[in-house]
Amino acid sequence: xxKDQLExxxxxxxxxxxxxxxxxxxxxxxxxxxxxxxxxxxxxYDLGIRVFGENKVQELTEKYEALPRDIHWHMIGHLxxxxxxxxxxxxxxxxxxxxxxxxxxxxxxxxxxxxxxxxLVEVNVAEEESKFGxxxxxxxxxxxxxxxxxxxxxxxxxxxxxxxxNPEKNRTVFADLHKLSVDINDKxxxxxxxxxxxxxxxxxxxxxxEEGATMVRVGTGIFGARNYAx
Ligand SMILES: *Cc1c(COP(=O)(O)O)cnc(C)c1O
Numbered sequence: 312x313x314k315d316q317l318e319x320x321x322x323x324x325x326x327x328x329x330x331x332x333x334x335x336x337x338x339x340x341x342x343x344x345x346x347x348x349x350x351x352x353x354x355x356y357d358l359g360i361r362v363f364g365e366n367k368v369q370e371l372t373e374k375y376e377a378l379p380r381d382i383h384w385h386m387i388g389h390l391x392x393x394x395x396x397x398x399x400x401x402x403x404x405x406x407x408x409x410x411x412x413x414x415x416x417x418x419x420x421x422x423x424x425x426x427x428x429x430x431l432v433e434v435n436v437a438e439e440e441s442k443f444g445x446x447x448x449x450x451x452x453x454x455x456x457x458x459x460x461x462x463x464x465x466x467x468x469x470x471x472x473x474x475x476x477n478p479e480k481n482r483t484v485f486a487d488l489h490k491l492s493v494d495i496n497d498k499x500x501x502x503x504x505x506x507x508x509x510x511x512x513x514x515x516x517x518x519x520x521e522e523g524a525t526m527v528r529v530g531t532g533i534f535g536a537r538n539y540a541x
Contacts, residue, residue, distance in 0.1 A: 313354050313534070320532050327520035338520055341385055343512075343530030345370065346537040349377045355533070356382065364406075364528050368394040375401045387469075387509075387528055389443050392416040400424050406469040406509050406528075409433040409443045414457045421462035428462060431469040431509055434491065436484045439473055447491055454495060458503045467507025467525070468492055478515035485510050485522035492523075 320340065328335045343364040344352050352363060352374060361381060365371035366388025375384055383403045390398075390407050398405075399420040408414055408430045421428040432454060435444030445453055454465055470488050472481040492505040511519025513532035520527065531537065 313351070314358055316533050316535070317355070317358055317360070320529055323517055324520060324527070327517040331521045331523075333520070337525055339526045341387070341509075341526055341528045342533050343387065343528050344374070344534065345388075345530065346539060347534050349374055351534060352378060364530075368397050372397055372401060395420045399428065400426065404429045404431065404466070404507075406431045407433045407443065408457075409445055411453070411456065414460065414463060418457075418460040418462050426462065427464050429464050429466045431467045431507060432465065433469045433471075434488060436470045436487050436491075437473050442471055444470065447487065450491060451495060451498060454503055455498075455500055458500050465503045465505070467505045467509065468495075469509035471512070472510065472515060472519075474514070478518045481515045482518050482522060485515075485519045485524065489523040 324338055324340060325335055328338060339362060341362050341364040342355055342360045345366050356379065362383045362385065364385045364387040371384060371386065384401055385404045385406060386398055386402045387406045390405065390413060392413055395416045405428065417428050432450055433444040434447060434450055435442045436447060438446060457463055458465060468488055468491060470484065472484045475481055488508060488510055492508055495505045507525050508523055509526040509528065510524045511527040513529050516527035516529055
């Protein structure tokens with residue numbers, strides 16, 4: 312069943328790339344495995360998945376310890392500064408940098424490990440009250456500031472689009488994030504090239520790919536519904 316769902320997602324990614332005249336290799340599928348047990352992740356691993364997204368620090372570190380080392384772990388959820396130290400040496404990319412305080416903590420912890428941490432800036436494009444992330448107009452000044460941090464590399468932008476029945480409604484959200492990335496690159500900020508756009512989830516990743524997503528975060532579409540009660 313996991314195999315079928317994965318194949319279905321793969322086909323849809325390919326079809327969206329075809330429609331947009333994009334190369335399949337330019338889109339990374341992140342399997343969002345939050346709430347799913349290690350055995351299920353292992354099954355996905357055996358089907359070839361090597362990039363997993365988690366949103367909780369403890370869950371991520373437990374799965375990290377239990378699974379093979381060639382997995383790339385992405386932190387996609389809101390990150391508290393006091394927990395950065397637990398994941399700094401385990402993750403390849405933090406998608407959810409949304410404050411100077413968090414960036415400063417990542418800088419400090421990465422320096423301790425002699426590592427340069429790749430990060431994305433989370434943008435609340437739709438300005439939803441319930442969501443984390445910077446407002447669009449705050450992003451360039453923020454990036455200008457953290458671009459000077461020697462142990463952080465700003466690789467791109469991330470957004471969580473509103474929950475909508477019709478994914479077409481999120482097209483402008485994705486287009487706006489894409490436009491912001493172009494504006495940032497036009498500024499030629501030292502040490503910053505925005506090459507990653509992390510946008511699109513199960514409900515809307517095809518539209519996101521059409522609008523330029525280079526990473527899609529798909530949970531339910533691969534693993535089925537999550538049961539938070541367990
Ligand atoms: C849970 C989650 C996803 C995946 O959501 P699905 O709708 O199950 O694909 C993607 N991004 C973030 C930040 C999430 O927390």
